[in-house]
Amino acid sequence: MIFASPDELAIPIDPDLLAKLQQRKKKCIHYFDGSESHYVTGIEVDSFMHDIVKQKKVDVERLYGRVANPGKVEGIARVLFTKDDFLKFKKGDILVAPCTRPEFLPIMEKAAAILTDEGGITSHAAIISRELGKPCIIGLQHATDDIKDGMHLLVNANHGIVEIKK
Numbered sequence: 001m002i003f004a005s006p007d008e009l010a011i012p013i014d015p016d017l018l019a020k021l022q023q024r025k026k027k028c029i030h031y032f033d034g035s036e037s038h039y040v041t042g043i044e045v046d047s048f049m050h051d052i053v054k055q056k057k058v059d060v061e062r063l064y065g066r067v068a069n070p071g072k073v074e075g076i077a078r079v080l081f082t083k084d085d086f087l088k089f090k091k092g093d094i095l096v097a098p099c100t101r102p103e104f105l106p107i108m109e110k111a112a113a114i115l116t117d118e119g120g121i122t123s124h125a126a127i128i129s130r131e132l133g134k135p136c137i138i139g140l141q142h143a144t145d146d147i148k149d150g151m152h153l154l155v156n157a158n159h160g161i162v163e164i165k166k
Contacts, residue, residue: 005030005037060146063162065115068126070158071135074165075112077151079144080104094155096147100125108132113155115143115162137162 008017023041029048030039040048078093080086086107095111097104099118108114108128116125119138129136135157143162147153152165
């Protein structure tokens with residue numbers, strides 16, 4: 001039932017819904033176009049994602065976020081989503097993640113700077129960066145989309161700016 005939207009969970013349950021939920025369990029994208037929700041399932045997901053990525057091919061040179069802890073560093077970006085990504089991280093790399101959680105602490109200690117898509121001044125990344133004295137910018141929104149592994153970054157956490165060096 002976790003693959004159903006609240007409005008689909010009406011009693012009695014529609015028999016066709018169970019087949020739809022099985023498809024969503026395999027592969028699914030749920031999006032809102034501004035007026036209604038849509039689901040894309042099965043092989044259509046790959047085509048849908050390809051179209052989205054093709055539209056997103058915009059070269060970004062700067063990202064702007066909120067300063068959680070000041071500082072200015074330069075380094076190599078490492079985009080981390082799960083603990084499986086931790087193996088690629090080296091001391092002095094710049095941590096780029098949607099958000100951080102307690103299991104990120106060993107990586108945060110090695111990081112030259114911390115950048116997150118989400119978060120506020122009391123988020124995990126913000127609090128830990130202040131404790132560790134690491135430059136940190138939060139609320140970058142699309143950092144994990146625009147920054148790729150291995151990119152050379154200049155992080156100016158005094159002003160909330162991340163520059164992607166060419």
